[in-house]
Amino acid sequence: MNFPTIYKDIIxxxxxxxxxxxxxxxxxxxxxxxxxxPYISRGVISAKxxxxxxxxxxxxxxxxxxxxxxxxWREYFQxxxxxxxxxxxxxxxxxxxxxxxxxxxxxxxxANTGIHSIDEAIRNLYATGYMHNHxxxxxxxxxxxxxxxxxxxxxxxxxxxxxxxxxxxNACSWQWVTGNFSSRQxxxxxxxxxxxxxxxxxxxxxxxSYDELPGMKVPEILKNNLPLTLQTILxxxxxxxxxxxxxxxxxxxxxxxxxxxxxxxxxxxxLLELSHFEQYPVSEKVIxxxxxxxxxxxxxxxxxxxVKEIPGLSNVPAIYSKEHPLTKHFPGIKxxxxxxxxxxxxxxxxxxxxxxxxxxxxxxxxxxxxxLAVA
Numbered sequence: 552m553n554f555p556t557i558y559k560d561i562i563x564x565x566x567x568x569x570x571x572x573x574x575x576x577x578x579x580x581x582x583x584x585x586x587x588x589p590y591i592s593r594g595v596i597s598a599k600x601x602x603x604x605x606x607x608x609x610x611x612x613x614x615x616x617x618x619x620x621x622x623x624w625r626e627y628f629q630x631x632x633x634x635x636x637x638x639x640x641x642x643x644x645x646x647x648x649x650x651x652x653x654x655x656x657x658x659x660x661x662a663n664t665g666i667h668s669i670d671e672a673i674r675n676l677y678a679t680g681y682m683h684n685h686x687x688x689x690x691x692x693x694x695x696x697x698x699x700x701x702x703x704x705x706x707x708x709x710x711x712x713x714x715x716x717x718x719x720x721n722a723c724s725w726q727w728v729t730g731n732f733s734s735r736q737x738x739x740x741x742x743x744x745x746x747x748x749x750x751x752x753x754x755x756x757x758x759x760s761y762d763e764l765p766g767m768k769v770p771e772i773l774k775n776n777l778p779l780t781l782q783t784i785l786x787x788x789x790x791x792x793x794x795x796x797x798x799x800x801x802x803x804x805x806x807x808x809x810x811x812x813x814x815x816x817x818x819x820x821x822l823l824e825l826s827h828f829e830q831y832p833v834s835e836k837v838i839x840x841x842x843x844x845x846x847x848x849x850x851x852x853x854x855x856x857x858v859k860e861i862p863g864l865s866n867v868p869a870i871y872s873k874e875h876p877l878t879k880h881f882p883g884i885k886x887x888x889x890x891x892x893x894x895x896x897x898x899x900x901x902x903x904x905x906x907x908x909x910x911x912x913x914x915x916x917x918x919x920x921x922x923l924a925v926a
Contacts, residue, residue, distance in 0.1 A: 552681055554589050554714060556843035558809050561590050565604045574617035580668075580683045580748050585618070588715035589681070591625065593844055594806035594873070597889040598622035619891075620906060625720055626891055627905045632719035632876050634898040639722050640703075646730040651699040651769070654776035655708055659694050665772055666741070666755050668748035669693065680714035680836050685747050689739050691728040696736045697756070697764070698773035702729045711781045711833055714840050717805075718831060719876075733901075738764040783828035784835050786842070791852040793818050793862050798869040801858070801881060802848065806873045808889075809847040818867065819851045822858055827877060858882070 555561065568585050576582030590596045601622065605615050612619075632639050658664045662673035672686040682690070687709065694705045706725040710716045726732035741758040745751055756770035793799065800812045802821045812819075823841075845851055854861065858881055864870070870883025878885065887893070894912040899905035 552586055552679055554586070554679075554681070554840070556840065556846070558595070558847040561587075561595060562604075564590075565596065565601055566608070568601070568605065568618070570605060570610055570615045570618045577617070577621070578685050578747055580672075580686065584683065586681075589840065590844075591622075592715040592717040592720075593804060593841065594808050594888075595844055595847070596808075598626065598891040599889050602891065622891060623906055623909055624902060625717065626895075627899070627902050628717070628719040628723045629888075630896060630905070631723055631898060633896075636876060639719060639726075643723075643726055643732045644730075646736070648696065648730055648736060649699055650695070650701045652776055653701040653704060654778050655700055655705045656694060656698045656773045657775040657777050658772050659690065659698070659705065660708065660777065660779070663772075664693065666693075666744065666757060667752050668744055668750045676709075676712050680712060680834075680840065682709070682713070687724065688728055688737060689744060691725050692737050692739050693757070693773070695725070695729045696738055697767070697770065698776075699769050700776065702726060702731070704779060707781060707832075708779055710831070712837070714837055716833060716837060736765070740764060781832040783832040784838065785823050785825065785828060785855040786838075786853055788855045789853075790856070790860075790862055791818070791820050791854045793820075793864075793867065795863045795866040797867065798871060799861075799864070799867045799883070801870065801872040801878075801883075802845070802851065803872075803875070803878060804841045805875055805877065807841070807844045807848065809849075811873070812871060813849075817871075819848060820861065821845050821848075821851055821853050822861075823853065823855045824857055825855065826857060 564587060569583055572583035573585065577584055587596065587601065591598060602615060602619060635643070659673065662670040664670055669686070669689060672682055672690065676682045690709070691702070691705070694700050695702050702725045706721055710718065710721045723732055728737045730736040738761060739757065740761060741753060741755050744757065756772065759767065797817050798815065799818045799820065802819065804823065842853065845853065864882065870881070872878050872881045872883065872885055873888055874885040875888070892909040892912065895905065895909045899908065
């Protein structure tokens with residue numbers, strides 16, 4: 552799967568989404584998934600924008616219910632991050648799951664688990680920066696619930712390679728699988744993997760019943776583990792030119808919306824803070840993807856530095872950024888993100904309690920009522 556970076560091509564991809572086929576087949580690796588997650592994660596488009604385009608094409612709320620619910624998972628994790636802040640990067644709930652180490656199985660990193668669909672998915676991740684969501688769950692379950700790895704380092708490894716890397720979704724999803732953010736651990740067996748990856752493999756360490764999986768010993772192939780050193784290669788640090796008579800519009804790797812503030816004359820800077828990428832490293836493939844998406848923003852300067860180092864920062868008439876847990880230290884005006892369900896805020900104990908509140912606050916039977924709800 553390729554991921555175009557020209558804005559028109561991204562909008563065309565939204566236009567091609569079939570929400571009815573998506574609802575029926577999204578869990579299968581060859582299903583009608585949207586491949587929009589990298590653009591949502593990078594703030595090029597929003598979940599609300601996707602729904603508006605689908606409604607404009609004539610779909611009604613009942614037909615887009617499943618894709619709306621799946622998009623709501625992302626907003627749910629963002630709300631958890633807003634409320635819990637950096638606590639999401641630690642165990643949200645304590646889960647006694649027999650963890651034996653804080654490394655990652657060598658077989659996962661080397662794509663050598665012996666389960667063909669899993670190994671292919673990891674190789675594809677390295678090649679494309681993408682992994683189907685169902686396969687992410689499989690990898691997390693094998694790594695932590697079968698291989699007894701602590702979730703922290705494996706989650707960082709996956710985030711490092713994902714074009715759609717989203718810190719909240721990644722951390723919360725891994726903890727959902729391991730039972731640290733859910734009522735139980737998630738297990739998969741070979742029969743389930745075969746069903747959703749169109750494979751017929753058997754006689755693997757997962758070729759067992761679900762009753763056997765929680766108590767099984769760590770398979771030999773998963774016993775070897777290693778630490779990882781992950782580093783980000785940022786563009787060369789060149790200080791931007793700032794016209795102090797104009798406002799400053801600041802973009803980040805989570806906000807690359809080319810339509811935002813496009814109607815004002817301003818300094819435009821994509822800020823890639825070294826302090827951020829030292830804490831949350833990403834691969835060169837991810838950085839290049841971000842830089843290619845940034846080309847959709849006219850007059851944008853790239854700055855690999857800290858916000859406080861931007862010249863003329865205290866002299867511009869206004870500074871704009873979008874609200875985000877990673878931009879709390881930015882000066883100036885922080886505008887609200889383009890939420891799909893802006894009224895549903897705070898912390899909910901589960902996604903489904905959050906989803907019920909979304910339905911109560913915003914959900915509607917047709918495009919007209921939905922538009923009023925999100926206006």
